[in-house]
Amino acid sequence: MAFRLWRKAILMTLREKRMFIIFTLIYTALIFLTSFFIHTTFSTQGNTLSTYFVLIFFLVSLFLSLLYAWIIVARNRRTWATLKCIGYTNRDINTLVSGIILFTMIIGFFIVVEVLFHYAAVFTYAQSVGLLTTLPSILINLLPVVLTFLMFLGVQLIAILLANRKILKVRPIIALKKPGE
Numbered sequence: 001m002a003f004r005l006w007r008k009a010i011l012m013t014l015r016e017k018r019m020f021i022i023f024t025l026i027y028t029a030l031i032f033l034t035s036f037f038i039h040t041t042f043s044t045q046g047n048t049l050s051t052y053f054v055l056i057f058f059l060v061s062l063f064l065s066l067l068y069a070w071i072i073v074a075r076n077r078r079t080w081a082t083l084k085c086i087g088y089t090n091r092d093i094n095t096l097v098s099g100i101i102l103f104t105m106i107i108g109f110f111i112v113v114e115v116l117f118h119y120a121a122v123f124t125y126a127q128s129v130g131l132l133t134t135l136p137s138i139l140i141n142l143l144p145v146v147l148t149f150l151m152f153l154g155v156q157l158i159a160i161l162l163a164n165r166k167i168l169k170v171r172p173i174i175a176l177k178k179p180g181e
Helices: 002-015 017-043 048-075 077-085 090-129 142-168 172-176
Strands: none
Touching (some): 002 017, 002 090, 017 048, 017 090, 017 142, 048 077, 077 172, 090 142
């Protein structure tokens, strides 16, 4: 049952292409920048400016995660009510919303990892041929990216808790009202 709901969550996410693309790109940028400044903090032995940037990006990710969860619940209020009418429980709908939120963040993480792997491959090849010798072959180590992923996962769990509270307030009667009422 849970696998079927996660699959439906992915399909629901992909159905709303514009919102999915926008938030995936935002998560990608935030994960990349946070990882970069964590890497900078580790490599410069605690640069305070880098630490402030990590904190700022963490707070921005918290705000955007809460905003994304609120938008998902608000825009699909009628859908959640309809699903409750046909027998879905609050737990099932919470699984759908959790899947939507986590899928968007995980895709952003995979984009960052893919870009970093391609960067390393291209610049390692360029250095072996002798084209570029001034740029580093590894932009960000994998450890800061994994730490950022875990940090963002914690933030997503907070957003999921907010969304779950909002879903509990959705009543099935909303599905039976005419649009615009």
